[in-house]
Amino acid sequence: MSEHNPFPGENNTGHFWDEDLRELTNDPPTWWRMGFHASWILVIGYTIWYPSWPLVSSHFEGVSGWTAIGEYKADLKEVEGVRAPFEEKIASMSAADILKDQQLNEYVQRSAKVLFGDKCAACHGSGGAGNPGFPVLADDDWLYGGTIDKIVETITNGRMGMMPAHAGTLSDQELRDVAKYVTGLNSGTEYAPGKAIFTGKGACFACHGMDAKGMHALGSANLTDGIWRFAPGGEESAYHTIKFGVNVPGNAESRNAVMPKFGGNLSESDIKKLAVYVYNLGGGQ
Template sequence: MAHDKPRVDAATGTTTTGHEWDGISELNTPLPRWWLWVFYACIVWAVGYWLVYPSWPLVSSYTKGMFGWQSRDAIVADLAGLKVLRGPMTEKLANASLADISGDPSLLEFARAQGKTAFADNCAPCHGAGGAGAKGYPNLNDDDWLWGGKLTDIATTITHGIRSADPDARTGSMPAFGRDNMLPKADIAAAADYVRSLAGLPADKGAQIDKGKQVFADNCAVCHGEDGKGNRELGAPNLTDRIWLYGSDKAVIVEGLTNGRGAVMPNWGGRLDASTVKALAVYVHTFGGGEKE
């Protein structure tokens, strides 16, 4: 880039800036007046905005603006208005039993709507937006419930959680048979083979079904039952279906037997009010896998 004294371009009659690249000179063309006026207007608008609305941060606060308006105050006012609007139905929901909610179409619709919002805010990160779950997080759409799928069962689970800090939380976990040296690796592998056979899954080559059956009877049947159909009082899953929380591969089952299982669900009763817990229970119950009382 070369610098030269400004001169008048012979072709256009416009003064150059003195900048030149490879023989090409830059013309000193002024900006359009309309663009300049828009630019100046934006500056005036910005200054006015700074004065009228909250804008500039201070050491421990911020400028409040001449109008004293804040978006936070507007949101609080909108939420307060919504609370007043929902007030009668919310009170009705709080005073109704789960059975009453199911029998009142208008209250049931309100509970579902409120439960849908609460589910998206609190439960979807683990169970998914549609309740389909993920590895280690139960699918709420099917009819396979570790702790029961009736309205009262679901409400209890939501309120107290599973293996949470709540003294009334649902408890029960699968022992770490391998890590705690309760069973040798060969027995764990055989038990995994037998568990897969309970669900009708194909046996691996060299599977020891008979040995696994005895290991299961001696160590697992106390929770899962002699037939492997589980025990909801303990949260022990039904092993005869093909619904697996962590997966049905032999390696996954061996890993579970070796290190145990004991996932935690928060106790939402200490975080959500009673009416929201009821709404959540009703909403989850309508996913498709809910059971009748």
């Protein structure tokens, strides 16, 4: 080959194209070689430092002791470190006092939102907006009272409103009359035949009050505000409630209204947080 080499003495490989285009045997540039060596050193260093090579039943754990779960736990500890002072305060304060503390209130608002979504939203809707048959929590209308203490009590012990069925004590006409009376109350019309039953034979006043505004101690709904707790609302729906009652044992047509008890199921701190959250949605009287 060398006899054809037009560039004798040059460090070419003897391959030529287009007469003078040829391949030389120069070393790669220094920068390239440094990069090459740096990269394999890095690879070896990395596999020694971090967990890497698979072994028969485990893996090489690396000399640094780093693990993904360890990093996660360290991060979690940092988060808990930030939360700890808040959580300690919440554990030792009453819900009413938490409510008065601006900073705690904001913290609770954020952490209880998730809790509410997990434990309460299935029945009460997201943000307490209510679902058919489940009371709205984001309004001013309270069956059992909207003070912070009442809300804590409701969540801790649960609630179960009781109203007897009136199918046996009132005639169908009387049931219709009294339903017409109560559903007319929020528009200011007073249906006299129905009122007579409400305040007389039906004895509705005993639980709902003469003014039909309900009593928090019994959870007997306010019937004058046009807010209907049982779907779909309106005269026919009220007729159904009055006829079959609420939570009447053994009566399949009776309205179902059970707020489960969360005491013992959720921590006291979680209950306080939820109470503050619910109060902020629409608490008051």
